Amino acid sequence: MKSTNASAATAEPTAEEVRDTKIYRNWSMTDAEYERAVGMLGRLPNYTEAGLFAVMWSEHCCYKSSTPILKTFPTKGPRVLQGPGEGAGIVDIGNGKAVVFKAESHNHPSAVEPFEGAATGVGGILRDIFSMGARPVAVLDSLRFGELDAAHAKDVDRNKFLVDQVVAGISSYGNCIGVPTVGGETEFDACYEGNPLVNVMCVGLIDVKDIQKGRAAGAGNSIMYVGATTGRDGIHGATFASEEFGEGNETQRSAVQVGDPFMEKQLVEACLDVIHNHNDILVGIQDMGAAGLVSSSAEMASKAGTGLYLKLDDVPQRETNMTPYEMMLSESQERMLLCVRAGHEEEITKIFTAYGLDAVTIGKVTDDGKYTLEHKGQIVADIPVRALTDDAPEYHLPDTEPARLAGLHATDASAAALHITNPSETFLKLLASPTIASKEHIWHTYDSQVLTNTVIRPGSDAAVIRVRDTETALAMTTDCNGRYIYLDPEIGGKIAVAEAANNIVASGATPLAITDCLNYGSPENPEVMYDLKRSAAGISEACRTFETPVISGNVSLYNETSHEAVYPTPMIGMVGLMEHTDHITTQDFTTAGDAVYLLSGSQGIRPDFAGSEVQKLTTGSIGGVLADVDLDDIKKTQDALLTAIRAGLVNSAHDVSEGGVAVALAESAFGFDSKSGTGRNNPQADVLGVDVNLDIDDPLLFAETVGAFVVSVPSSKAAAFEAAVPAATSLGRVTDDGMLTIATRGSGIRVATMSAKKVWKESLACLLN
Amino acid sequence: MSVSSPRFAVIVFPGSNCDKDLLWGIKNVAGMDAEFVRHDATSLDGFDAVLIPGGFSYGDYLRCGAIARFSPVMEEVRRFAEEGKPVFGTCNGFQILCEAGLLPGVLLRNTSLRFVCETADVEVANASTRFTSEYADGQQLRLPVAHAEGRYTVTDEELADLKANGQIAFRYAKGHNPNGSVDDIAGVTNKAGNVLGMMPHPERAVEKLLGSDDGLPFFTSLINSLQ
Numbered sequence: 001m002k003s004t005n006a007s008a009a010t011a012e013p014t015a016e017e018v019r020d021t022k023i024y025r026n027w028s029m030t031d032a033e034y035e036r037a038v039g040m041l042g043r044l045p046n047y048t049e050a051g052l053f054a055v056m057w058s059e060h061c062c063y064k065s066s067t068p069i070l071k072t073f074p075t076k077g078p079r080v081l082q083g084p085g086e087g088a089g090i091v092d093i094g095n096g097k098a099v100v101f102k103a104e105s106h107n108h109p110s111a112v113e114p115f116e117g118a119a120t121g122v123g124g125i126l127r128d129i130f131s132m133g134a135r136p137v138a139v140l141d142s143l144r145f146g147e148l149d150a151a152h153a154k155d156v157d158r159n160k161f162l163v164d165q166v167v168a169g170i171s172s173y174g175n176c177i178g179v180p181t182v183g184g185e186t187e188f189d190a191c192y193e194g195n196p197l198v199n200v201m202c203v204g205l206i207d208v209k210d211i212q213k214g215r216a217a218g219a220g221n222s223i224m225y226v227g228a229t230t231g232r233d234g235i236h237g238a239t240f241a242s243e244e245f246g247e248g249n250e251t252q253r254s255a256v257q258v259g260d261p262f263m264e265k266q267l268v269e270a271c272l273d274v275i276h277n278h279n280d281i282l283v284g285i286q287d288m289g290a291a292g293l294v295s296s297s298a299e300m301a302s303k304a305g306t307g308l309y310l311k312l313d314d315v316p317q318r319e320t321n322m323t324p325y326e327m328m329l330s331e332s333q334e335r336m337l338l339c340v341r342a343g344h345e346e347e348i349t350k351i352f353t354a355y356g357l358d359a360v361t362i363g364k365v366t367d368d369g370k371y372t373l374e375h376k377g378q379i380v381a382d383i384p385v386r387a388l389t390d391d392a393p394e395y396h397l398p399d400t401e402p403a404r405l406a407g408l409h410a411t412d413a414s415a416a417a418l419h420i421t422n423p424s425e426t427f428l429k430l431l432a433s434p435t436i437a438s439k440e441h442i443w444h445t446y447d448s449q450v451l452t453n454t455v456i457r458p459g460s461d462a463a464v465i466r467v468r469d470t471e472t473a474l475a476m477t478t479d480c481n482g483r484y485i486y487l488d489p490e491i492g493g494k495i496a497v498a499e500a501a502n503n504i505v506a507s508g509a510t511p512l513a514i515t516d517c518l519n520y521g522s523p524e525n526p527e528v529m530y531d532l533k534r535s536a537a538g539i540s541e542a543c544r545t546f547e548t549p550v551i552s553g554n555v556s557l558y559n560e561t562s563h564e565a566v567y568p569t570p571m572i573g574m575v576g577l578m579e580h581t582d583h584i585t586t587q588d589f590t591t592a593g594d595a596v597y598l599l600s601g602s603q604g605i606r607p608d609f610a611g612s613e614v615q616k617l618t619t620g621s622i623g624g625v626l627a628d629v630d631l632d633d634i635k636k637t638q639d640a641l642l643t644a645i646r647a648g649l650v651n652s653a654h655d656v657s658e659g660g661v662a663v664a665l666a667e668s669a670f671g672f673d674s675k676s677g678t679g680r681n682n683p684q685a686d687v688l689g690v691d692v693n694l695d696i697d698d699p700l701l702f703a704e705t706v707g708a709f710v711v712s713v714p715s716s717k718a719a720a721f722e723a724a725v726p727a728a729t730s731l732g733r734v735t736d737d738g739m740l741t742i743a744t745r746g747s748g749i750r751v752a753t754m755s756a757k758k759v760w761k762e763s764l765a766c767l768l769n
Numbered sequence: 770m771s772v773s774s775p776r777f778a779v780i781v782f783p784g785s786n787c788d789k790d791l792l793w794g795i796k797n798v799a800g801m802d803a804e805f806v807r808h809d810a811t812s813l814d815g816f817d818a819v820l821i822p823g824g825f826s827y828g829d830y831l832r833c834g835a836i837a838r839f840s841p842v843m844e845e846v847r848r849f850a851e852e853g854k855p856v857f858g859t860c861n862g863f864q865i866l867c868e869a870g871l872l873p874g875v876l877l878r879n880t881s882l883r884f885v886c887e888t889a890d891v892e893v894a895n896a897s898t899r900f901t902s903e904y905a906d907g908q909q910l911r912l913p914v915a916h917a918e919g920r921y922t923v924t925d926e927e928l929a930d931l932k933a934n935g936q937i938a939f940r941y942a943k944g945h946n947p948n949g950s951v952d953d954i955a956g957v958t959n960k961a962g963n964v965l966g967m968m969p970h971p972e973r974a975v976e977k978l979l980g981s982d983d984g985l986p987f988f989t990s991l992i993n994s995l996q
Binding site for chain 2: 466
C-alpha cells in the first residue's frame with residue numbers, strides 16, 4: 001500500500017495544497033477546525049481526509065453548536081428504552097411492545113427542490129425508524145410556508161408552488177411506500193417565505209425483543225452495504241459549488257437527492273426480514289443519512305469502540321470515476337449499512353437479492369480503532385474513529401438577548417381587542433385564515449389508512465392508531481407556535497410542549513415522550529443562540545412537568561434568507577398511550593342535547609392576545625408581552641380531563657389554541673360531512689350547532705389561553721362529570737338547529753354552522769388555486 | 770385450519786403495500802386459511818381463491834400494473850381464472866387485472882389529477898355475483914378509496930356490454946364519484962363473473978373500530994361461494 005498522502009486517480013489537491021488553498025473553507029470548516037484535525041492526525045490530512053473531517057464536524061452531523069443545549073433536555077423516564085443517540089428513541093408501551101419515533105427536518109432541500117426535498121425527507125426518517133428494527137406505522141408532517149395572499153407575500157406564486165410541491169412530494173413517497181400519513185400541521189407566516197420548514201415525524205412499532213442498535217462490533221465481522229447504488233447526489237449539500245471541483249469531464253451534480261419510494265419499500269421489507277428472521281447473524285444496522293457512508297460507518301464503529309477497514313472499490317456506484325471523497329459524502333437515498341457476522345455474508349446477499357436489492361461486503365470491523373479507507377490499491381484515509389465522532393468540536397457559543405424583544409414587549413397586545421367590533425365578522429375571517437382553515441385540501445392527498453390501523457385520521461387534535469393484538473392505541477401530534485417563541489423564547493417553548501400534551505390528552509391518551517426538530521437561524525448570531533437556549537429551557541421545564549422526556553430529535557440551523565431568520569420554531573412531536581381503544585375521543589360534537597363545558601386553568605380565559613391569530617389578523621403584526629403559563633395548573637386540567645374521558649363521561653374534547661374558544665367551539669361543531677371520509681362521520685353533523693353563553697367580553701372569544709378545553713358531555717352524565725371535574729364551567733348545549741350561537745357580555749356570535757364551515761373548509765383550496 | 774376451510778392466496782408483488790391488510794382481513798378478521806404468494810411463484814395449486822392487493826407494484830413506474838402483469842405468477846392467475854375460480858383485485862390489484870386483460874377497461878388518472886384518500890359512498894349495483902351475494906341490490910356502503918389512477922374508462926360498446934351482462938358490481942353514489950369513472954363505476958366483474966376488480970378497499974372496512982365494517986359482507990360472500 002502507498003502512503004496516505006498519495007492523491008486519488010483524479011487530480012485532487014495534495015495535502016499541502018489543501019492546507020495552502022484552504023479549500024476546506026468551502027466545506028464550512030474553519031481554520032481552527034482544520035488545525036484541530038492536523039493535531040489529531042499528527043500530519044496534514046489529505047483531500048479525502050479533510051473532506052471527512054469537514055462533514056463529520058459539520059453542525060448537521062455532530063451538533064457542535066447545539067450539543068451543550070441538547071444535553072439539558074430531560075431524556076430519561078421509567079418507560080424509555082432508548083433515548084437520543086441512536087436512529088430513533090424508543091418507549092415501552094406494554095404487552096412486550098414499544099413505540100419508536102423521531103422527527104427530522106428537510107428544510108433546505110425543500111426550499112431548493114420542494115418535491116424531492118420533501119419526498120426524501122419522508123424517506124430519510126422512515127429509515128431511521130426501521131433501522132431500529134421497527135415497522136414504520138405512521139407519518140406526520142409539520143410544515144411552515146410564507147403567506148398565500150399577495151398583500152402579505154413577496155412572491156405569492158412561489159409560496160403556492162412550494163406548498164403544492166412539498167405536499168405532492170410527501171404524498172408521492174408516503175403513499176407509494178405504504179405508510180399512512182395520519183397527521184401534522186401546516187401554518188403560514190411571512191417569516192417562512194424564503195425558508196419553508198418541512199419537518200417529518202415517523203412512528204414505528206416493535207416487539208421489544210427485536211430492538212436493534214447501530215453497532216459495528218466484533219473484529220473480523222463484515223460491513224455490508226445494501227440498497228441503492230451510490231451517485232454524486234447530495235455531496236456537501238448546497239455549500240459545495242461546482243467550480244471548485246473537477247476540471248475534467250466529471251461535473252458536480254445537483255446537491256438535492258432524488259427519492260425512490262419503490263426501492264425503499266423493498267429495503268424496509270428486506271431489512272425487517274433480516275431483523276425478524278435472521279437476527280443471529282446481524283450485529284448492527286444503520287441508515288445512511290446525512291453525510292452518507294462516512295457518517296453511518298464511523299458512528300457504527302464509534303458506538304462499538306472498534307475500527308473499520310473499507311474497500312471503496314466494492315461500493316456499488318451508479319456513476320463512473322467516483323472519487324473516495326464523493327463516495328464517502330454522497331447522500332444518495334435508500335441505502336443502509338449492516339454489520340454481519342463473519343461467514344454469513346452470502347445469507348444476507350441471498351435475502352436482499354430476493355427483494356431485488358444489492359447487498360455487498362465493503363469492509364471489515366477491526367480492533368485498531370482506526371477508520372481506514374482503501375481505493376484502487378491505495379490507503380486514502382487513515383483516521384482514528386474517535387477523531388471523526390466523539391472528539392468532534394463542541395462550541396459554547398455566546399448569546400445575547402435579541403434586540404427585537406424590547407420593541408415587541410413594548411407593544412400593547414390588548415390593542416387587538418379594539419379592532420374587534422363585529423365578532424361574527426372577525427370570527428369568519430379567522431376561520432378563513434390559512435393557519436386556522438381546514439387542511440383537508442392537503443391531507444386528502446395522503447393515504448391515511450393503509451396498514452389498517454388508523455382510527456382517527458387527520459383533522460382532529462391528535463391522530464390515533466390502534467396497536468394490534470392489544471386493547472391499546474397510540475395518539476400522536478406535532479405542534480409549535482413560532483409566533484409565541486418569537487415573542488418570548490422560554491414561555492413559547494413551554495407552550496409548544498403544553499399544546500402537544502393538550503392534543504394528546506384531548507384524544508384520550510397519556511403523553512409518553514417527545515421528539516423535536518429545532519428550527520432556528522444561524523447559531524453564530526448570539527441572538528439566535530439566545531432563542532435556542534431559552535426555548536430549550538422552556539421545553540425542558542414543560543417536559544418535566546408533563547413527564548414526557550425527549551427521546552430523539554434533530555437540529556436545523558441556518559434557516560435564514562438574506563440574514564432574515566425564520567421564527568424560532570422548535571417543532572414538538574408527541575406520542576401518547578391509550579390504555580383502551582374505548583378511550584379514543586375526538587374534537588367532534590356527537591349528539592344534540594349534550595352539555596358543553598369549558599375546562600381551563602384557575603384563571604379562566606385571559607386576554608391572551610400577544611402572538612395570537614386575531615392580533616395578526618386585526619393589526620397586521622404581532623407583539624406584546626406573552627403571559628407566562630402555569631404548567632402545573634395545565635397538568636391538573638389535563639389529568640382531570642383524562643379521568644373524565646376514562647370514566648366514559650366525555651363525548652368530545654378539543655383544546656383551545658389558534659383563534660381561541662370561538663374557533664374551538666366551531667371546529668367541534670363542524671364534525672365532518674359524508675364526503676370527507678374521516679371514518680368518524682355523523683349523519684347529524686351537518687345540522688349540529690351549539691348554544692353557549694360565556695361570561696366574557698367579545699374580544700376574549702379569540703384569546704389564545706393555553707390549557708383550556710371545550711368538552712361535550714352526555715346530559716345524563718353531566719352530574720357525574722361536574723363531580724369529577726369541579727373546575728369545569730358549564731357553557732350550554734350542543735343543538736340540532738344548525739346554528740353557532742355564542743353569547744357573551746357583548747354582542748357575541750351567531751352564524752349558521754354550515755356557512756361558517758364552508759368558509760373554514762374551502763379557504764385553503766381557494767387560496768392555493 | 771380444518772381441511773374444509775377454503776384457502777386464499779394473497780399475491781405479493783414488489784411494491785404491493787396493502788398485502789398485509791388483505792391478509793389481516795381474510796385471515797385474522799374473517800378467520801380463513803390464507804397466505805402470501807410471491808410474484809415469482811409458478812403455482813397456485815391448493816388455493817381456492819386469489820386476492821390481488823393494492824399498492825404500487827413496481828413503483829407504478831411506466832403505468833400502474835403494466836409491469837406486474839408480466840410477473841410469473843400472473844400466468845398462473847390467468848389459468849386460475851380460466852378454470853372459473855375466483856380472482857379479486859382491489860385498487861392496484863384492479864389495475865393489474867385490467868392490464869392483464871382479465872377485466873375490460875383501463876384506469877386513468879383521476880379527473881382532479883390528485884391522489885384522493887377518503888371514505889366513498891358506494892352502491893351495490895349487482896348483488897347476484899359470488900362477491901356480493903351478502904349485500905342487497907342498491908345497498909349503500911361506506912368504503913375507503915385511496916388512489917391517483919382510479920378513473921375507470923371503457924368504450925361505449927364495452928359499457929353497453931357491461932350493463933347487458935350485469936358486470937357492474939359497484940357504483941359510486943350519485944354525486945360522489947371521486948375520480949371521474951365512467952357511469953360512476955367502482956367495480957366490475959368479467960363476463961363469467963369469477964373475476965372482480967374494484968377501486969374501493971373492502972379490506973379497509975372490516976372492523977367498526979376503523980370506521981366501517983361495510984366491507985365484511987364482501988368477503989363473506991366470497992367465502993360462502995366456496996363452501
